[in-house]
Amino acid sequence: MQLAEVSFDVQFPPDLLRLEQLLLGEFKQAADETAEGMADLVRHKVTMPDEHGRVIDSSHELLESIEGEAFDEGDQISAKAWSDARQAEFVEEGRGGGYVSPLVIAEWMLEKGISPRGSETLMQAASAIATKITREGFEGRHIFAETLEESESIAIEAIDRALTRIQRKLS
Numbered sequence: 001m002q003l004a005e006v007s008f009d010v011q012f013p014p015d016l017l018r019l020e021q022l023l024l025g026e027f028k029q030a031a032d033e034t035a036e037g038m039a040d041l042v043r044h045k046v047t048m049p050d051e052h053g054r055v056i057d058s059s060h061e062l063l064e065s066i067e068g069e070a071f072d073e074g075d076q077i078s079a080k081a082w083s084d085a086r087q088a089e090f091v092e093e094g095r096g097g098g099y100v101s102p103l104v105i106a107e108w109m110l111e112k113g114i115s116p117r118g119s120e121t122l123m124q125a126a127s128a129i130a131t132k133i134t135r136e137g138f139e140g141r142h143i144f145a146e147t148l149e150e151s152e153s154i155a156i157e158a159i160d161r162a163l164t165r166i167q168r169k170l171s
Contacts, residue, residue: 024077026166030158031070031079037154038081038147039068045143046091056141061085079155081147094140100133102126 043066046057057063065085071078082088106126109115116125 022169023166024072026162027077027159028070028072029165030155030162031072031077033158033161034079034151034155035068035070035081037068037158038079038151039066041147041150041154042066042081042083042143045141045147056091056143057087062087062091079151081144081151083144090140092140092142092144094138095133096137097133097135098137100130102130105130105133 043063046063046066047055049055062083062085065083065088066081067083068079068081071080102123103126106122109122109126109129114125116122120128
């Protein structure tokens with residue numbers, strides 16, 4: 001599973017319970033907004049074409065598995081975006097060299113709609129790709145790590161909205 005996470009630590013003295021409940025409710029809403037914003041950003045990344053015009057997830061398996069959710073863990077509220085799709089780890093981290101079956105690559109090519117070049121057969125193209133991956137591996141796209149780095153502004157905007165709501169309620 002790949003994960004991007006932002007956490008908000010919030011603690012208050014017991015005599016401020018009502019205020020604490022108000023603040024935690026608003027910060028939970030800010031975390032919900034942040035989590036959904038993070039998930040939207042990851043979804044955008046998997047559907048954007050790269051420099052060769054290819055998208056990460058033409059089958060939409062990864063896209064449909066991306067989720068964002070906030071978790072209230074007592075003294076910490078976390079905003080998380082993740083995917084449990086089988087290819088999420090490879091998309092994020094890539095992989096080192098090592099044997100890959102040409103049959104697996106052929107199946108992947110069919111799923112992605114990738115056609116062999118020229119007079120190559122599907123199995124010839126799959127064998128060439130499998131050989132390259134076996135020798136060199138491939139670089140990950142790091143979409144969750146990038147999302148985590150880019151999500152600070154999403155969190156700040158959500159917290160600003162929460163603070164505005166708190167200010168209105170306390171006035």
